[in-house]
Amino acid sequence: MIECKNLTKRYMTGDIETVALKGVTFTIEEGEFVAIMGPSGSGKSTLMHILGCLDSPTSGTYFLDNHDVSKLSDDGLADIRNKKIGFVFQAFNLLPRASVMRNVTLPLIYAGVPEAERIHKATESLNGAAFPEKFWYHMPNQLSGGMIQRVAIARALVNNPSLILADEPTGNLDSKTGDMVIETFQRLNSQGHTIVLITHEPDVAQHAARMIHIKDGSILTDAPVKNRRIIHKTLHHES
Amino acid sequence: MNPKDLFLETLSALTSNKIRSGLTILGIVIGIASVIAMVSIGEGAKGSIESSIQGLGSNLLTVTPGVVQAGRGVVSSGRGGGTTLKNTDAEALKTLSGVAAVSPESQRRFQIVSQIGNNTNSTVVGGQAGYSIAHNLVVETGIFITDAQERSVARVAVIGPTTATDLFGADNSALGKTIRINGVIFKVIGVLQSKGGSGFFNQDDTVIVPLSTMQKILSGTDYLSSIAIAVTNKDDMSSVQQTANDLLLTRHRVATADFSIISQADILGTLSQVTTTFTIFLASIAGISLLVGGIGIMNMMLTAVTERTREIGLRKAIGARRSEITTQFLTEAVMLTFFGGVVGVLLGWLIAFAVSSLAGIATSVSMQSVLLAFGVSAGIGIIFGYYPASRAAKLHPIEALRYE
Incomplete structure (x- = not known):
């Protein structure tokens, strides 16, 4: 369902050319939990931007759900992001002036979903992100970091996307709340959601089922995670 | 994004920084209010000038000696300077059809002294019985000049209310008293009702004597300074003007006129032009403040875009199209100016009301200027x-999300 072939990305900064990706090829199947790991400057952020349709590759092809999205216009990419991708950012990026409920429904507003249906879907995804009901109409500044990140996860889920892209989702959290967020991802994955986790911390990447290690714009290793760390309880029982 | 969501988003953005939004709106309020107030003062001045000119006699043609040059209007014509109009011209004009009254007039300024010793310098008009008809004059006390007095060269005078006050004081009746005009004693037989004219058109400060008395005793010339023709039917104004013109050309045996015939419409046209210029002048000063208010809006919106760069990045990341971002920020700006426009119109209305009730200047707020103000805002x-x-719409989502 994600098929990348020979993706390259070059930037021009003044007269100096920077090559961020040097021909990356991989496939991610539906229902996978993949960690893309690498140090800063490795090109993992660039890869995440292309996977998230925030940017277009310089060359190569990117098929998402069998659609070539590598050559779409700005507005075409916006539609793909709206319908097929859910983002979870390191910096949370909630609207500070809007309630939890309004933040979660925001992608549905842009998708043109009627108001009654929005509340229904938001309720589902807030429950899916294990966000307690009594805070649904609170403002983000009344919530802790872990809670805020759950709102962001609920927002990413609300459009029932093909792909959830999490960019350093635990980067701004302490290890305990970070584990709670990872637990949520593991549970969502067990329910069938495809998750791509971008991180520079090997400890965090250990929670995924497959790890793509990227360095200097190329894939170093691409293998299933050995000794996968499981936080999610039901998963414990299964394994 | 549907209109309701757009409205809610805009409202929450504008209310999140109330002081800044308020100050920006204030700029627009001041601009719109001053446009409304200034235009209303200009329109009011126009209206009051028009009504005071109509008070001079609406169906009136005025024949004056000399030629009014095209485009220079009535002010520079030097009326009364020429010596081409005679009493016989007026007699001939009386025979024209469609004419209600013809009033031959000769006027000059004289020093006037009352019997109690007050003196004033006023316009003395020699006129006949038809003068009061042509100029819509009403005698408050006493009578107007009669044909008999005209024939007998009587030394009688009808005086305006201002002149009466100047000469005899506000508390004393002038009727039956005597005044000296240029040393000659006249008896006051009537005092006119006030017409409330002002400035160039003060008909209240005048003295009217029989035309024959004016010509034979006071000025010693038999020329007329003007002939007023009251036309019976307003629709016949131009045809009467034409026949009067032809008649006088024949009588004077000239090919090009050595006189001018001016209608009220001409005077009205000239003065409307003046007041329109005045209104435009006021409105453009007010317009500048509106422009400054608009720059305030732009300034605020640019600050908002910078401050909310990350928000814009997020909105784009979750699927907002360029046009949706543009619409959102444009709506914020329009809502600010529209709100400013509503308050500004109300404030302008209040200012116009205050000006007319406190300063006594007539104002009129037209629906046109209100609509214009809304449109402009x-x-x-x-x-x-x-x-x-x-x-905001052109921001790249990645850069916007990374913005610190």
Whole structure:
């Protein structure tokens, strides 16, 4: 369902050319939990931007759900992001002036979903992100970091996307709340959601089922995670 | 994004910084209010000048010696300077059809002294019985000049209310008293009702004597300074003007006129032009403040775009199209200016009301100027909001999300 072939990305900064990706090829199947790991400057952020349709590759092809999205216009990419991708950012990026409920429904507003249906879907995804009901109409500044990140996860889920892209989702959290967020991802994955986790911390990447290690714009290793760390309880029982 | 969501988003953005939004709106309020107030004062002045000219006699043609040059209007014509109009011209004009009254007039300024010793310098008009008809004059006390007095060269005078007050004081009746005009004793037989004219048109400060008395005793010339023709039917104004013109050309045996015939419409036209210029002048000063208000909007919106860069990045990341970002910021700008427009119109109305009730200047707020103000304020929102909005829409989502 994600098929990348020979993706390259070059930037021009003044007269100096920077090559961020040097021909990356991989496939991610539906229902996978993949960690893309690498140090800063490795090109993992660039890869995440292309996977998230925030940017277009310089060359190569990117098929998402069998659609070539590598050559779409700005507005075409916006539609793909709206319908097929859910983002979870390191910096949370909630609207500070809007309630939890309004933040979660925001992608549905842009998708043109009627108001009654929005509340229904938001309720589902807030429950899916294990966000307690009594805070649904609170403002983000009344919530802790872990809670805020759950709102962001609920927002990413609300459009029932093909792909959830999490960019350093635990980067701004302490290890305990970070584990709670990872637990949520593991549970969502067990329910069938495809998750791509971008991180520079090997400890965090250990929670995924497959790890793509990227360095200097190329894939170093691409293998299933050995000794996968499981936080999610039901998963414990299964394994 | 549907209109309701757009409205809610805009409202929450504008209310999140109430002081800044309020100050920006204030700029527009002041601009719109001053446009409304200034235009209403200009329109009011126009209206009061028009009604005071109509008070001089609406169906009136005035024949004056000399030629009014085209385009120079009545002010520079030097009326009364020529010596081409005679009493016989007036007699001939009386025979024309469609004419209600013909009033031959000779006027000059004289020093006037009352029997109690007050003196004033006023316009003395020699006129006949038809003068009061042509100029819509009403005698408050006493009578107007009669044909018999005209024939007998009587030394009688009808005086205006201002002249009466100047000469005899406000508390004393002037009727039956005597005045000296240029040393000659006249008896006051009537005092006119006030017409409330002012400035160039003060008909209240005047003395009317029989035309024969004026010509034979006071001025010693038999020329007329003007002939007023009251036309019976307003629709016949131009045809009467034409026949009077032909008649006088024949009588004077000239090919090009050595006289001018001016209608009230001509005078009205000239003065309307003056007041329109005045209104435009006031409105453009007010317009400048509106422009400054618009720049305030742009400034605020640019700041908002910078401050909310990350928000814009997020909105784009979750699927907002360029046009949706543009619309959102444009709506914020238009809502600011529209709100400013509503308050500004109300404030302008209040100012116009205060000016007319406190300063006594007539004002009139027209629906046209209100609609114009709304249109202009919404237009300013679009014009000054467009640049910041398109800047927001063009932001790259990645860079916007990374913005610190």
